[in-house]
Amino acid sequence: MEGEPTLRLRIFDLNCWAIRYLSRRRQERVRLIGDTLRHEGFDLVLLQEVWSEQDYSELKVKLANCYPFSHYFRSGVIGSGLCVFSKFPILDTLLYQYSLNGYPYMLQHGDWFCGKAVGLPGSRAGVTAPLLSPSLQLHAEYCRDKDAYLPHRLVQAWELAQFIRHTSKAADVVLLGGDLNMHPEDVGIRLLRGWTGLRDAFAEATHFEGCKNGCTLVPDNCFTNNSELLPFPLGIRIDYILYKAISSFTVKCEELKTTTGRAPGRDIPFSDHEAVMATLHIQRQGQPAGATLGTSDPALADVVTEARTEVCAGLRAARRQRYSTGRMAVLALLLLLLQAAAALGTLAGLGTEQPFPKLSFCLLAFLALGVLVLATGLHLFHTMEVKKLHGTEDQMGMVLRALQERP
């Protein structure tokens, strides 16, 4: 085992917060990110929230010499915002778009339009390690106390875990970097880590340097909305680098760093999130270690049960919404039919003693039509939501049975 060549892999992960017209000092920050990446020479760079393809193209041109391989993942209306720059050839990519991602009518939260996804570049680092390094972002948490998106985020965490389990089987090393929008102790993170066997670089790092507790959303950052961080005076950790070795490799996290409220040597941060930088050691072992697909810990069954309970709660809420939007559509349809009957009656010469109120009649008809279209659309949407939540609950139940049957 000793004496085998070691690969030292330096990874950079950042939620860039580069929304055109909305993010403050975007162009300046994207330039700064590009300069830093070029100067530092990481092996692998995973970026999220690069919403503008033009920003990606500029970065690509700037970084062409030090990161000859790159990929931008396209999805949704706006895009997935995910891109990857690599020193090693990217052999193949796969994009998995989460089946649930918020509501199209929550315009102010915008997640639905982003087509959030996990992008999977498969690459080969040196001669040692076929490497899968998904970059991803999950649905944002807008209100921790009354988190309406928790079931959606859990479905995403579950789909992500399943995606990693199914795609990683023949890889030597899996690296995952991204903004998971969950605190380290949240059920979604425990589910993801428990079900895939991924290890948290922050918890495993021999040496750590950066914000206290590895936080990546900190009050020191001038772009952070401090009112959101009031319950967490030190900040929160929602950006992660996770990893695991499969087959005959071992991975160790030598060092983990975060920026601390501003870019190194500058007075402006890269983003409203801190960057996470890890140095990993990948070494070939003498013998295959066997696939570690997940913990068989009995605690895992508890985590899956907890997640399934939340998904069930989401399913009940989605069923209520499906019902109420369906009822609204039926009522609007009835109103339209009633109006049609009244109009036909008038045409047939009934009730001619009174003048027919054309304008209010038209207004009412259009209102009913608008409500009908809207309610039908929402009904279809919530029907899909019910199907997906139900499907996830099913899958979790199947896994729970398998876990409980294990000796």
Next chain:
Amino acid sequence: MEGEPTLRLRIFDLNCWAIRYLSRRRQERVRLIGDTLRHEGFDLVLLQEVWSEQDYSELKVKLANCYPFSHYFRSGVIGSGLCVFSKFPILDTLLYQYSLNGYPYMLQHGDWFCGKAVGLPGSRAGVTAPLLSPSLQLHAEYCRDKDAYLPHRLVQAWELAQFIRHTSKAADVVLLGGDLNMHPEDVGIRLLRGWTGLRDAFAEATHFEGCKNGCTLVPDNCFTNNSELLPFPLGIRIDYILYKAISSFTVKCEELKTTTGRAPGRDIPFSDHEAVMATLHIQRQGQPAGATLGTSDPALADVVTEARTEVCAGLRAARRQRYSTGRMAVLALLLLLLQAAAALGTLAGLGTEQPFPKLSFCLLAFLALGVLVLATGLHLFHTMEVKKLHGTEDQMGMVLRALQERP
């Protein structure tokens, strides 16, 4: 190699055409399918177009003794229609919904509402073979000469191939059964087979029995729309069982059968499609055969190029539609603004010498609003379509470069 135990696997695949209220003699046919499956005792049953969950539940109850393991894949508004019955435990499932699947406004074609997908049950057959057996259905072809859905179907075939490549790496055997809605020589089939290395049970079978050329949509079937089959007097083959062995196994197709226009011993067919039944021999080899992920044949580059050309044509069409819907939305917005200006002018007392035409004004405003909402929705939809087609074109380009760089 000789003397190792052989697993004989009997597989049944059928597009059931079980659409509630629309498919003729549905309940009778579903009962017949259930009876046949119970009587024949296959090892693995892959069904498509079981759109009603009630039909699935009835089948599940009926087949509980001979197929103790089953799964129904939920997605889209109506469902995916996919379900699997198995003699062997289903350990885990994964559903991958294609990112493009027709247009929501093509109500008469309905594919968009189905959430077409590939469902992946992972099971363990006997002690020999971890088995992945995706069941799937691709977008239907409504007009072969002027096939507007070809780019969508190619994106689906590509995503399917990528999904199989990425998920199958550690499986021993991959079986794929389903209605691919493509003729055997179509570019999508050649792409799927070339890029995954899957073999066609019909071409490989030692013994074949059934409709000529393995056709599964035949004029002898009383539910088939014969006008669609006019250019193909023998029928067409669009339902497939494909397979490949990975790691240290070999798979051979001993026998392939199709029904011939009616269920065996009955005067009614199972469906408008013929059922496909394969008997496979799976044997462990002495030495690992190495993963066969796809053909490295130079012909593969030609197939990918051909598919990419079609996707590019689809991309250009999608861009035109995005542009024209965007323009329509802008025009509707301008009309609304003009009307708002006119209304404000009237309120301010301009043009009071003429009576204000309230009714036509209202009608026009509602018309403009309707067009605005519709055109904006379509614009968003075509923007997503452009992103996905562009993303697929990118991926194909990346694969082409890798293929051309290979010695």
